[in-house]
Amino acid sequence: QVQLQESGPGLVKPSQTLSLTCSVSGGSISSTSYFWNWIRQPAGKGLEWIGRVYTSGSTNYNPSLNSRVTMSIDTSQNQFSLRLTSVTAADTAVYYCARGTSYFDFWGQGTLVTVSS
């Protein structure tokens, strides 16, 4: 059974950079069958796809966040990461990592990131 676990600071100051890591167990992140995704949910709102990274390092991002997002993958550690720059209060959300193909089949439990001074 594949398991994903998000980790990173729970509090980030405005204008700074949000950095999260997703650790994958029970399966190899090097598999060519899957993409590795970040998805977030602001309080009281719906899910928002942030972007995805492939084992090769290629990426696709949500156009609304494209200029601030960078995703990377570390196959040696079976992890992938998210960096979101110049954060504001609007970036306060529960952030999920998820494995994907044409759907998202395994998700992490989510981690709350609050943007506040």
Added chain:
Amino acid sequence: QSALTQPASVFGSPGQSLTISCTGTSTDVGAYNFVSWYQHHPGKAPKLIIYDVSNRPSGISNRFSGSKTGNTASLIISGLQADDEAHYYCSSYTFSTTWVFGGGTKLTVL
């Protein structure tokens, strides 16, 4: 990209059937059979219940089914049970090589 359109809330009684709609455009829902549905209980990870429009993952009850006509996908829940009470989200692949979610539907079992 705009979020897919779902009703904000639906209500049903135990044993009833109900349908949750998910409306997109010809560049997402209407263009690909890559519509999926997720059940989300507060504080837990979303759970995949339908993929590729109408397929159920292993372990998902056959009370859940999915369909699509044109730019609108539908999730049908039959034999409503108390623990079906949750938020439900649809998602679709888009022509921009991105993914988009619906705004979510809160299902209340009366």
